[in-house]
Amino acid sequence: MRFKTRLSLDIAFKYIFKITGLLVLAALAGILGMLVYNSFSFFMDVRPFDFITGMEWNPTGKNPKYGMLPLIVSTTLVTFGAMLIAIPLGIGTAAFISEYASAKVKNILKPMIEMLAAVPSVVIGFLGIVLVGPGIADLANLPNGLNALNGAVLLAVMALPTIITIAEDAIHAIPKTYKEASYALGATKWETLCKVTIPAAAPGIIAAIMLGVGRAVGETMTVLMATGNAALLPDGMFDSVKTMTATIAIEMGEVPYRTTHYFALYAIATVLFGMTLVANLVGEYFINRFRKYHAA
């Protein structure tokens, strides 16, 4: 090839690569723009304050009500329940893999956790209907098991791989000298783990939890299939709930284009986007803090 062609090809591709980089920015800007534009159209009809604090979600009634508080409470309840299960299990497993397991056991456990992460959410939701739901109904004497507890158990399973992987990295990164100093003072392995290793890995573990929360809040199919979808303010874990993601998934298919209800679903999506963004940003902040701390 002539030198000139080679050179112009070099320059052309430099710009092509740069354009794809800018395209990613455009994608995020597009998503944000869509959310803001459609939410804005919604807030022309309904006051933002009524939307956030309204106690009733009934957009198809004669006198439509757009109060998303029950949806926010539902999402929070299910996520909270999921974390109650997933955090102790996740940290315990991460500590076991990092501190106790031999190389051989590690080589079995790590692929197993990757496999758990690979199970599609719709399959987990299906198991919520055929396995976990009936199980809960039997144990608690309920007519059916499609409730917040079911969703929490399933979301815990979905969040576990994220929590375990990141927490394990954090615990693994603690310098050996910390532990040796603790052993030298006469501490047992358990005391060292609880009082030295885990506190030192705390930023990484908090990051793991926050990213798990982000995953649970944004999960759609599992909660859509397993929680019963009654848009009322739930009283407890045995009540049927309708999360924000499930509301969008159910109602977007039926709603007429560019009505108040249509825009309302985008407004829910904006709140959802905000919630996951905060969870992920907090997670990222702690990951960076952890990296800085241990690089020094």
Added chain:
Amino acid sequence: MQRKKFKLSSAVEWGTLLLSTGLVCFFLIVILLEIIMKGSGSLSWNFIADIPREGMTKGGILTPIIGTVLLTMLTALFSIPFGVCCAIYLNEYAENNWLTRIIRAAIRNLSGVPSIIYGLFGLALFVQALQFGTSMLAAGMTLGLLSLPYIITTTEEALMRIPASMREAALAVGATKFETIKDVVIPSAMPGILTGVVLTLSRAAGETAPILFTGAAFYINGVGGAVNNEFMALPYHLYMLSTQHQSIEEVRPIAYGTALVLIIVVFLMNLTAFYIRYKYRKNEY
């Protein structure tokens, strides 16, 4: 006495960790056993090679299988070129300035966006604004966008592992920067890039929320496969059979079979990725 107490407590402590690990493994085993035991009954050649019949209560799942395969190929078509090029830009060209930092922040942000919001974006942009209608094309583009941040991140990690000396050697014998990337960097990073791509596509193949409003159909006639039409897909088929079908109990065996096929597809893709990674690591030494 002191020594005995010490031993007992350490057994309890060790047991707690073992128990939590055991529970996590138990979840995976229950998921797999339930799907395999109840799904293998309906699995047969006919189930895979026949289209759904009689209101989906009989016949097989050929149409959703074809839909998922084609959809995943479309996803690959839209996400791989952009993802790989963007990773090349970030790792090979970008200077450490404000623009690069914003692009990196955008990528991290995109990977945390819930999949249902990608579905809304696909609906607003591809289905409505660009007038593709609810079609496989719109769904493929939506999934492509969803996969983009993962492909960029994994590709960039693969590129980072290539030592600078290899680039310098190519540049020293007179290659242009583009030639260095095309002939030296990309071929050596290929196993790493492939691993990331296959893992990302396996995730996309199992996604349901982004295709809910962008083109997945309850039922279509025949085997489907047209890019500009609605399609059936395995995850959506499973969702539909287990919640929306008018005779849910009757189609339960088909739902189990669909779940099994979906899991097999996803795990086979994962195993391929693990194999590539394993082989590549072995070659390093």
